[in-house]
Amino acid sequence: MVFMKVNVSPDTIPPRGHEAKRVSIMDAAGEVFCRESFAGANIDMIAAEAGVSRQTIYNHHGDKEKLFVAIVRDLTDRCNAGIFATISTFPDQPKDLEADLIGFAVRMNRNCICNRDGKFLRKLIQTEGERYPELFAEWREQGPGRTWPAIAARFARLAHAGFLDIDDPDVAARQFLALANAELQTTFMLGGTPDDDEVLQSATHGVRTFLRAFGKRQPADASKQSAVTSA
Protein backbone atom coordinates (compact mmCIF):
# COMPACT_ATOMS: atom_id res chain seq x y z
CA MET A 1 0.00 0.00 0.00
CA VAL A 2 1.25 3.39 -1.03
CA PHE A 3 0.65 6.55 0.93
CA MET A 4 -0.65 9.56 -0.92
CA LYS A 5 2.42 11.57 -1.69
CA VAL A 6 0.75 14.76 -0.59
CA ASN A 7 3.16 17.48 0.46
CA VAL A 8 2.71 16.74 4.14
CA SER A 9 3.27 20.20 5.55
CA PRO A 10 6.95 20.34 6.51
CA ASP A 11 5.84 22.49 9.39
CA THR A 12 7.32 22.37 12.83
CA ILE A 13 6.18 19.03 14.12
CA PRO A 14 8.98 16.49 14.42
CA PRO A 15 12.21 18.08 13.15
CA ARG A 16 14.00 15.35 11.24
CA GLY A 17 16.99 15.03 9.00
CA HIS A 18 18.53 18.33 8.08
CA GLU A 19 16.42 20.31 10.51
CA ALA A 20 17.07 17.92 13.35
CA LYS A 21 20.79 18.58 13.04
CA ARG A 22 20.12 22.30 13.00
CA VAL A 23 18.28 22.36 16.32
CA SER A 24 20.66 19.86 17.80
CA ILE A 25 23.51 22.22 16.97
CA MET A 26 21.68 25.21 18.41
CA ASP A 27 20.97 23.39 21.64
CA ALA A 28 24.50 22.17 22.09
CA ALA A 29 26.02 25.52 21.15
CA GLY A 30 23.84 27.34 23.67
CA GLU A 31 24.87 24.92 26.38
CA VAL A 32 28.56 25.10 25.59
CA PHE A 33 28.80 28.87 25.00
CA CYS A 34 26.98 29.37 28.26
CA ARG A 35 29.14 26.96 30.22
CA GLU A 36 32.51 27.91 28.73
CA SER A 37 32.03 31.49 27.51
CA PHE A 38 32.65 32.43 23.90
CA ALA A 39 36.43 32.27 24.11
CA GLY A 40 36.45 29.08 26.16
CA ALA A 41 34.07 27.17 23.90
CA ASN A 42 35.49 25.24 20.99
CA ILE A 43 33.79 23.91 17.94
CA ASP A 44 34.77 20.30 18.53
CA MET A 45 33.12 20.42 21.94
CA ILE A 46 29.91 21.70 20.41
CA ALA A 47 30.07 19.15 17.61
CA ALA A 48 30.53 16.31 20.09
CA GLU A 49 27.69 17.54 22.32
CA ALA A 50 25.41 17.91 19.29
CA GLY A 51 26.34 14.48 17.95
CA VAL A 52 27.40 16.00 14.67
CA SER A 53 30.63 16.38 12.76
CA ARG A 54 32.58 19.61 13.00
CA GLN A 55 32.23 20.24 9.31
CA THR A 56 28.44 20.20 9.55
CA ILE A 57 28.57 23.13 11.94
CA TYR A 58 30.69 25.08 9.48
CA ASN A 59 28.27 24.16 6.70
CA HIS A 60 25.32 25.47 8.67
CA HIS A 61 26.72 28.58 10.28
CA GLY A 62 29.90 29.67 8.57
CA ASP A 63 32.07 30.42 11.55
CA LYS A 64 32.16 30.52 15.34
CA GLU A 65 31.10 34.14 15.64
CA LYS A 66 28.12 33.77 13.29
CA LEU A 67 27.08 30.72 15.25
CA PHE A 68 27.26 32.69 18.47
CA VAL A 69 25.16 35.51 17.09
CA ALA A 70 22.57 33.06 15.82
CA ILE A 71 22.33 31.49 19.27
CA VAL A 72 21.82 34.81 21.02
CA ARG A 73 19.18 35.95 18.51
CA ASP A 74 17.37 32.67 18.93
CA LEU A 75 17.44 32.83 22.71
CA THR A 76 16.30 36.44 22.68
CA ASP A 77 13.30 35.63 20.51
CA ARG A 78 12.27 32.59 22.49
CA CYS A 79 12.64 34.38 25.82
CA ASN A 80 10.64 37.37 24.70
CA ALA A 81 7.89 35.14 23.44
CA GLY A 82 7.84 33.38 26.80
CA ILE A 83 7.73 36.62 28.72
CA PHE A 84 4.86 38.04 26.72
CA ALA A 85 2.97 34.79 27.01
CA THR A 86 3.41 34.93 30.76
CA ILE A 87 2.46 38.60 30.97
CA SER A 88 -0.79 37.71 29.26
CA THR A 89 -1.65 35.59 32.31
CA PHE A 90 -1.49 38.62 34.59
CA PRO A 91 -4.49 38.63 36.94
CA ASP A 92 -6.42 41.64 35.69
CA GLN A 93 -9.52 40.65 37.61
CA PRO A 94 -8.18 38.82 40.61
CA LYS A 95 -10.43 36.72 42.80
CA ASP A 96 -7.85 36.37 45.51
CA LEU A 97 -5.33 39.13 44.95
CA GLU A 98 -2.52 37.62 47.01
CA ALA A 99 -2.86 34.12 45.61
CA ASP A 100 -3.20 35.38 42.06
CA LEU A 101 -0.14 37.62 42.29
CA ILE A 102 1.86 34.78 43.82
CA GLY A 103 0.81 32.60 40.92
CA PHE A 104 1.92 35.23 38.45
CA ALA A 105 5.25 35.71 40.22
CA VAL A 106 5.86 31.97 40.19
CA ARG A 107 5.02 31.69 36.49
CA MET A 108 7.29 34.61 35.72
CA ASN A 109 10.16 33.02 37.57
CA ARG A 110 9.67 29.47 36.38
CA ASN A 111 8.90 30.19 32.73
CA CYS A 112 11.11 33.18 32.06
CA ILE A 113 13.87 33.50 34.62
CA CYS A 114 14.79 30.06 35.95
CA ASN A 115 14.07 28.53 32.61
CA ARG A 116 16.85 27.00 30.51
CA ASP A 117 16.57 29.77 27.93
CA GLY A 118 16.34 32.50 30.53
CA LYS A 119 19.36 31.23 32.38
CA PHE A 120 21.42 30.97 29.21
CA LEU A 121 20.44 34.34 27.83
CA ARG A 122 21.10 36.06 31.13
CA LYS A 123 24.52 34.50 31.40
CA LEU A 124 25.49 35.24 27.82
CA ILE A 125 24.46 38.86 28.24
CA GLN A 126 26.50 39.23 31.39
CA THR A 127 29.48 37.43 29.97
CA GLU A 128 29.69 38.75 26.43
CA GLY A 129 27.49 41.82 26.56
CA GLU A 130 30.36 44.26 26.40
CA ARG A 131 31.93 42.56 23.40
CA TYR A 132 28.80 42.70 21.21
CA PRO A 133 27.20 46.08 21.93
CA GLU A 134 24.85 46.14 18.93
CA LEU A 135 23.64 42.59 19.45
CA PHE A 136 22.71 43.19 23.06
CA ALA A 137 21.39 46.68 22.45
CA GLU A 138 18.97 44.95 20.11
CA TRP A 139 18.01 42.57 22.92
CA ARG A 140 17.53 45.48 25.25
CA GLU A 141 15.08 47.16 22.92
CA GLN A 142 13.10 44.07 22.11
CA GLY A 143 13.23 42.66 25.64
CA PRO A 144 13.29 44.96 28.68
CA GLY A 145 12.34 47.93 26.52
CA ARG A 146 9.00 46.32 25.70
CA THR A 147 8.36 44.00 28.63
CA TRP A 148 8.75 46.48 31.47
CA PRO A 149 6.14 48.88 30.08
CA ALA A 150 3.82 45.94 29.46
CA ILE A 151 4.08 44.76 33.04
CA ALA A 152 3.79 48.28 34.39
CA ALA A 153 0.61 48.76 32.36
CA ARG A 154 -0.93 45.72 33.99
CA PHE A 155 -0.17 47.05 37.46
CA ALA A 156 -1.54 50.44 36.48
CA ARG A 157 -4.78 48.82 35.42
CA LEU A 158 -4.96 46.87 38.65
CA ALA A 159 -4.43 50.07 40.61
CA HIS A 160 -7.00 51.93 38.59
CA ALA A 161 -9.52 49.17 39.25
CA GLY A 162 -9.00 49.80 42.94
CA PHE A 163 -7.07 46.71 43.89
CA LEU A 164 -3.79 48.46 44.61
CA ASP A 165 -2.57 51.81 45.80
CA ILE A 166 0.27 52.64 43.44
CA ASP A 167 1.90 55.98 42.65
CA ASP A 168 4.33 55.03 39.92
CA PRO A 169 3.47 51.81 38.07
CA ASP A 170 6.94 51.57 36.50
CA VAL A 171 8.61 51.60 39.89
CA ALA A 172 6.04 49.20 41.29
CA ALA A 173 6.56 46.76 38.42
CA ARG A 174 10.32 46.68 38.93
CA GLN A 175 9.93 46.31 42.66
CA PHE A 176 7.41 43.53 42.23
CA LEU A 177 9.85 41.39 40.31
CA ALA A 178 12.76 42.37 42.52
CA LEU A 179 10.79 41.18 45.54
CA ALA A 180 9.68 38.00 43.82
CA ASN A 181 13.35 37.19 43.13
CA ALA A 182 14.81 38.46 46.35
CA GLU A 183 15.59 35.03 47.76
CA LEU A 184 16.85 33.50 44.53
CA GLN A 185 19.71 35.90 43.87
CA THR A 186 22.41 33.90 45.60
CA THR A 187 21.39 30.76 43.74
CA PHE A 188 21.41 32.62 40.42
CA MET A 189 24.89 33.95 41.08
CA LEU A 190 26.54 30.57 40.78
CA GLY A 191 24.41 29.45 37.88
CA GLY A 192 22.18 27.22 39.94
CA THR A 193 18.49 26.59 39.25
CA PRO A 194 16.20 27.08 42.24
CA ASP A 195 13.71 24.26 42.76
CA ASP A 196 9.95 24.74 42.84
CA ASP A 197 9.87 25.18 46.60
CA GLU A 198 12.42 27.96 46.61
CA VAL A 199 10.58 29.75 43.82
CA LEU A 200 7.28 29.49 45.65
CA GLN A 201 8.82 30.64 48.94
CA SER A 202 10.45 33.66 47.38
CA ALA A 203 7.30 34.57 45.45
CA THR A 204 5.12 34.20 48.53
CA HIS A 205 7.32 36.36 50.73
CA GLY A 206 7.80 38.86 47.93
CA VAL A 207 4.11 39.26 47.15
CA ARG A 208 3.24 39.48 50.83
CA THR A 209 5.64 42.38 51.25
CA PHE A 210 4.45 43.94 48.00
CA LEU A 211 0.88 43.89 49.26
CA ARG A 212 1.83 45.30 52.65
CA ALA A 213 3.26 48.22 50.71
CA PHE A 214 0.74 48.66 47.92
CA GLY A 215 -2.38 46.80 49.03
CA LYS A 216 -5.49 48.71 49.98
CA ARG A 217 -5.72 49.12 53.74
CA GLN A 218 -9.14 47.51 53.82
CA PRO A 219 -8.76 44.68 51.30
CA ALA A 220 -10.88 45.46 48.26
CA ASP A 221 -14.31 44.07 48.93
CA ALA A 222 -15.52 42.52 45.66
CA SER A 223 -19.09 43.65 46.16
CA LYS A 224 -18.06 47.30 46.29
CA GLN A 225 -15.90 47.24 43.18
CA SER A 226 -18.61 47.02 40.52
CA ALA A 227 -18.54 50.71 39.61
CA VAL A 228 -14.97 50.61 38.38
CA THR A 229 -15.04 47.65 36.04
CA SER A 230 -16.38 49.59 33.06
CA ALA A 231 -13.45 52.03 32.91
Added chain:
Amino acid sequence: MVFMKVNVSPDTIPPRGHEAKRVSIMDAAGEVFCRESFAGANIDMIAAEAGVSRQTIYNHHGDKEKLFVAIVRDLTDRCNAGIFATISTFPDQPKDLEADLIGFAVRMNRNCICNRDGKFLRKLIQTEGERYPELFAEWREQGPGRTWPAIAARFARLAHAGFLDIDDPDVAARQFLALANAELQTTFMLGGTPDDDEVLQSATHGVRTFLRAFGKRQPADASKQSAVTSA
Protein backbone atom coordinates in the same frame (compact mmCIF):
# COMPACT_ATOMS: atom_id res chain seq x y z
CA MET B 1 72.69 65.11 55.72
CA VAL B 2 72.02 61.43 56.31
CA PHE B 3 68.71 60.06 57.47
CA MET B 4 68.65 57.71 60.39
CA LYS B 5 68.74 54.27 58.91
CA VAL B 6 65.93 53.08 61.13
CA ASN B 7 63.95 50.22 59.71
CA VAL B 8 61.19 52.49 58.53
CA SER B 9 58.23 50.16 58.83
CA PRO B 10 57.72 48.67 55.36
CA ASP B 11 54.03 48.91 56.05
CA THR B 12 51.41 49.76 53.53
CA ILE B 13 52.05 53.40 52.81
CA PRO B 14 53.26 54.10 49.29
CA PRO B 15 53.77 50.82 47.42
CA ARG B 16 56.95 51.28 45.41
CA GLY B 17 59.33 49.11 43.44
CA HIS B 18 58.59 45.45 43.83
CA GLU B 19 55.28 46.00 45.57
CA ALA B 20 54.16 48.57 43.06
CA LYS B 21 54.49 46.00 40.29
CA ARG B 22 52.55 43.51 42.36
CA VAL B 23 49.50 45.71 42.78
CA SER B 24 49.78 46.93 39.23
CA ILE B 25 49.58 43.32 38.08
CA MET B 26 46.64 42.56 40.33
CA ASP B 27 44.75 45.59 39.05
CA ALA B 28 45.37 44.81 35.43
CA ALA B 29 44.61 41.13 35.83
CA GLY B 30 41.31 41.88 37.52
CA GLU B 31 40.37 44.23 34.74
CA VAL B 32 41.33 41.85 31.94
CA PHE B 33 39.92 38.65 33.47
CA CYS B 34 36.70 40.50 34.07
CA ARG B 35 36.52 41.96 30.59
CA GLU B 36 37.65 38.90 28.64
CA SER B 37 36.78 35.97 30.92
CA PHE B 38 39.44 33.51 32.03
CA ALA B 39 39.74 31.75 28.70
CA GLY B 40 39.67 34.95 26.69
CA ALA B 41 42.30 36.74 28.73
CA ASN B 42 45.92 36.32 27.78
CA ILE B 43 49.03 37.04 29.77
CA ASP B 44 50.46 39.48 27.26
CA MET B 45 47.32 41.58 27.49
CA ILE B 46 47.62 41.70 31.26
CA ALA B 47 51.34 42.46 31.08
CA ALA B 48 50.73 45.33 28.68
CA GLU B 49 47.89 46.76 30.78
CA ALA B 50 50.03 46.50 33.91
CA GLY B 51 53.03 48.08 32.21
CA VAL B 52 55.15 45.09 33.09
CA SER B 53 56.94 42.37 31.18
CA ARG B 54 55.29 39.00 30.77
CA GLN B 55 58.09 37.27 32.62
CA THR B 56 57.47 39.38 35.70
CA ILE B 57 53.96 38.03 35.94
CA TYR B 58 55.26 34.48 35.81
CA ASN B 59 57.85 35.37 38.45
CA HIS B 60 55.17 36.68 40.77
CA HIS B 61 52.37 34.20 40.27
CA GLY B 62 53.62 31.05 38.61
CA ASP B 63 50.91 30.50 36.03
CA LYS B 64 47.66 31.84 34.68
CA GLU B 65 45.42 29.78 36.93
CA LYS B 66 47.30 30.69 40.12
CA LEU B 67 47.07 34.31 39.09
CA PHE B 68 43.35 33.99 38.59
CA VAL B 69 42.85 32.39 41.98
CA ALA B 70 44.94 35.10 43.63
CA ILE B 71 42.77 37.76 42.00
CA VAL B 72 39.52 36.22 43.17
CA ARG B 73 40.81 35.73 46.72
CA ASP B 74 41.97 39.32 46.79
CA LEU B 75 38.66 40.66 45.50
CA THR B 76 36.72 38.50 47.92
CA ASP B 77 38.69 39.81 50.88
CA ARG B 78 38.45 43.43 49.85
CA CYS B 79 34.74 43.21 49.11
CA ASN B 80 33.96 41.53 52.40
CA ALA B 81 35.93 44.13 54.27
CA GLY B 82 33.97 46.83 52.46
CA ILE B 83 30.66 45.20 53.20
CA PHE B 84 31.35 44.82 56.90
CA ALA B 85 32.61 48.36 57.09
CA THR B 86 29.38 49.52 55.51
CA ILE B 87 27.22 47.32 57.71
CA SER B 88 28.81 49.00 60.70
CA THR B 89 27.23 52.26 59.54
CA PHE B 90 23.74 50.78 59.84
CA PRO B 91 21.43 53.26 61.60
CA ASP B 92 20.76 51.47 64.89
CA GLN B 93 19.33 54.59 66.46
CA PRO B 94 17.86 56.48 63.56
CA LYS B 95 16.86 60.10 63.91
CA ASP B 96 14.98 60.13 60.64
CA LEU B 97 14.30 56.50 59.78
CA GLU B 98 13.59 57.03 56.08
CA ALA B 99 16.54 59.30 55.47
CA ASP B 100 18.90 57.09 57.46
CA LEU B 101 17.86 53.92 55.67
CA ILE B 102 18.21 55.63 52.32
CA GLY B 103 21.69 56.69 53.34
CA PHE B 104 22.54 53.13 54.28
CA ALA B 105 21.13 51.75 51.03
CA VAL B 106 23.14 54.27 49.03
CA ARG B 107 26.35 53.43 50.89
CA MET B 108 25.73 49.74 50.38
CA ASN B 109 25.24 50.20 46.67
CA ARG B 110 28.03 52.68 46.09
CA ASN B 111 30.70 51.07 48.26
CA CYS B 112 29.94 47.40 47.81
CA ILE B 113 27.88 46.74 44.72
CA CYS B 114 28.62 49.40 42.09
CA ASN B 115 32.16 49.59 43.23
CA ARG B 116 34.99 48.46 40.96
CA ASP B 117 35.73 45.49 43.20
CA GLY B 118 32.10 44.58 43.62
CA LYS B 119 31.48 44.71 39.90
CA PHE B 120 34.50 42.57 39.13
CA LEU B 121 33.84 39.97 41.80
CA ARG B 122 30.22 39.65 40.77
CA LYS B 123 31.13 39.15 37.15
CA LEU B 124 33.90 36.67 37.87
CA ILE B 125 31.59 34.63 40.05
CA GLN B 126 28.92 34.54 37.38
CA THR B 127 31.36 33.80 34.61
CA GLU B 128 33.71 31.27 36.19
CA GLY B 129 31.79 30.15 39.24
CA GLU B 130 30.95 26.75 37.82
CA ARG B 131 34.55 26.04 36.84
CA TYR B 132 36.02 26.68 40.32
CA PRO B 133 33.50 25.26 42.77
CA GLU B 134 35.78 25.22 45.83
CA LEU B 135 37.04 28.74 45.26
CA PHE B 136 33.59 30.20 45.04
CA ALA B 137 32.16 28.01 47.76
CA GLU B 138 34.80 29.64 49.93
CA TRP B 139 33.55 33.06 48.84
CA ARG B 140 30.00 32.04 49.58
CA GLU B 141 30.87 31.10 53.14
CA GLN B 142 32.96 34.14 53.88
CA GLY B 143 30.72 36.53 51.98
CA PRO B 144 26.97 35.98 51.82
CA GLY B 145 27.17 33.36 54.55
CA ARG B 146 28.36 35.98 57.03
CA THR B 147 27.03 39.25 55.65
CA TRP B 148 23.37 38.31 55.34
CA PRO B 149 23.05 37.28 58.97
CA ALA B 150 24.88 40.45 59.99
CA ILE B 151 22.46 42.64 58.07
CA ALA B 152 19.47 40.65 59.27
CA ALA B 153 20.65 41.12 62.85
CA ARG B 154 20.66 44.87 62.40
CA PHE B 155 17.11 44.85 61.10
CA ALA B 156 16.06 42.59 63.95
CA ARG B 157 17.49 45.07 66.43
CA LEU B 158 15.70 47.94 64.68
CA ALA B 159 12.45 46.00 64.84
CA HIS B 160 12.98 45.10 68.47
CA ALA B 161 13.56 48.76 69.27
CA GLY B 162 10.15 49.47 67.83
CA PHE B 163 11.13 51.22 64.63
CA LEU B 164 9.93 48.50 62.31
CA ASP B 165 7.31 45.79 62.19
CA ILE B 166 9.17 42.74 60.93
CA ASP B 167 8.29 39.06 61.12
CA ASP B 168 11.35 37.43 59.63
CA PRO B 169 14.49 39.59 59.71
CA ASP B 170 16.30 37.37 57.18
CA VAL B 171 13.57 37.82 54.64
CA ALA B 172 13.35 41.52 55.37
CA ALA B 173 17.09 41.96 54.92
CA ARG B 174 17.08 40.28 51.52
CA GLN B 175 14.05 42.27 50.45
CA PHE B 176 15.60 45.50 51.63
CA LEU B 177 18.59 45.09 49.35
CA ALA B 178 16.49 43.72 46.51
CA LEU B 179 14.34 46.85 46.69
CA ALA B 180 17.33 49.16 46.94
CA ASN B 181 18.71 47.59 43.73
CA ALA B 182 15.43 47.16 41.90
CA GLU B 183 16.10 49.93 39.40
CA LEU B 184 19.75 49.14 38.80
CA GLN B 185 19.37 45.58 37.54
CA THR B 186 19.19 46.39 33.85
CA THR B 187 22.29 48.55 34.10
CA PHE B 188 24.16 45.79 35.95
CA MET B 189 23.26 43.25 33.28
CA LEU B 190 25.42 44.84 30.63
CA GLY B 191 28.27 45.64 32.99
CA GLY B 192 27.42 49.31 33.31
CA THR B 193 27.97 51.41 36.43
CA PRO B 194 24.95 53.43 37.57
CA ASP B 195 25.69 57.05 38.37
CA ASP B 196 25.00 58.68 41.74
CA ASP B 197 21.57 59.88 40.70
CA GLU B 198 20.38 56.46 39.65
CA VAL B 199 21.65 54.94 42.89
CA LEU B 200 19.90 57.57 44.96
CA GLN B 201 16.68 57.20 42.99
CA SER B 202 16.62 53.45 43.35
CA ALA B 203 17.47 53.62 47.05
CA THR B 204 14.83 56.26 47.71
CA HIS B 205 12.06 54.37 45.94
CA GLY B 206 13.19 51.11 47.49
CA VAL B 207 13.28 52.40 51.04
CA ARG B 208 9.96 54.16 50.63
CA THR B 209 8.35 50.88 49.60
CA PHE B 210 10.18 49.01 52.34
CA LEU B 211 8.78 51.40 54.94
CA ARG B 212 5.28 51.18 53.52
CA ALA B 213 5.55 47.46 54.13
CA PHE B 214 7.46 47.32 57.40
CA GLY B 215 7.18 50.78 58.95
CA LYS B 216 5.08 51.29 62.06
CA ARG B 217 1.67 52.66 61.19
CA GLN B 218 2.18 55.55 63.56
CA PRO B 219 5.89 56.39 63.12
CA ALA B 220 7.78 55.44 66.26
CA ASP B 221 7.69 58.37 68.64
CA ALA B 222 11.17 58.68 70.13
CA SER B 223 9.88 59.75 73.55
CA LYS B 224 7.97 56.51 74.01
CA GLN B 225 10.88 54.21 73.11
CA SER B 226 13.03 54.64 76.23
CA ALA B 227 11.95 51.38 77.90
CA VAL B 228 13.39 49.18 75.14
CA THR B 229 16.91 50.52 74.81
CA SER B 230 18.32 48.51 77.73
CA ALA B 231 17.45 45.10 76.26
Added chain:
DNA sequence: ATAAATTTAGACACTCTTGTCCAATTCGTC
Protein backbone atom coordinates in the same frame (compact mmCIF):
# COMPACT_ATOMS: atom_id res chain seq x y z
C1' DA C 1 16.70 2.24 -7.85
C1' DT C 2 18.89 6.33 -8.75
C1' DA C 3 20.28 11.04 -8.48
C1' DA C 4 21.05 14.96 -5.60
C1' DA C 5 22.11 16.81 -1.35
C1' DT C 6 24.12 16.35 3.09
C1' DT C 7 27.10 14.47 6.37
C1' DT C 8 31.39 12.54 7.80
C1' DA C 9 36.28 11.70 9.16
C1' DG C 10 40.65 12.93 8.65
C1' DA C 11 44.50 15.58 7.12
C1' DC C 12 46.10 20.08 6.72
C1' DA C 13 48.06 25.02 7.13
C1' DC C 14 47.84 28.73 10.05
C1' DT C 15 47.53 31.41 14.10
C1' DC C 16 47.57 32.24 18.86
C1' DT C 17 48.87 31.21 23.57
C1' DT C 18 51.29 29.26 27.27
C1' DG C 19 55.22 28.66 29.91
C1' DT C 20 60.51 28.31 29.88
C1' DC C 21 65.21 29.84 29.27
C1' DC C 22 68.69 33.28 29.14
C1' DA C 23 71.65 37.32 28.71
C1' DA C 24 71.41 42.16 29.28
C1' DT C 25 69.68 45.86 31.86
C1' DT C 26 67.62 48.46 35.50
C1' DC C 27 66.45 49.27 40.27
C1' DG C 28 66.88 49.57 45.35
C1' DT C 29 70.02 49.63 49.00
C1' DC C 30 74.05 50.11 51.49
Added chain:
DNA sequence: GACGAATTGGACAAGAGTGTCTAAATTTAT
Protein backbone atom coordinates in the same frame (compact mmCIF):
# COMPACT_ATOMS: atom_id res chain seq x y z
C1' DG D 1 79.65 53.78 43.39
C1' DA D 2 78.90 48.85 43.92
C1' DC D 3 76.42 44.89 44.93
C1' DG D 4 72.48 41.78 44.70
C1' DA D 5 67.83 41.31 43.43
C1' DA D 6 64.35 42.12 40.28
C1' DT D 7 62.94 43.23 35.64
C1' DT D 8 63.17 43.06 30.72
C1' DG D 9 62.75 41.53 25.91
C1' DG D 10 63.23 38.20 22.89
C1' DA D 11 63.65 33.56 21.23
C1' DC D 12 61.77 29.16 21.73
C1' DA D 13 59.12 24.48 21.89
C1' DA D 14 54.81 22.49 22.64
C1' DG D 15 49.99 22.43 22.39
C1' DA D 16 45.42 23.79 21.15
C1' DG D 17 41.94 25.75 18.16
C1' DT D 18 40.13 27.65 13.73
C1' DG D 19 38.71 27.11 9.30
C1' DT D 20 39.55 24.63 4.63
C1' DC D 21 39.71 20.79 1.68
C1' DT D 22 38.92 16.19 0.17
C1' DA D 23 36.95 11.72 -1.00
C1' DA D 24 33.94 8.40 0.82
C1' DA D 25 29.59 7.26 3.06
C1' DT D 26 24.97 8.23 4.16
C1' DT D 27 20.54 10.18 3.82
C1' DT D 28 16.42 12.11 1.25
C1' DA D 29 13.46 12.51 -2.32
C1' DT D 30 12.01 11.18 -6.99
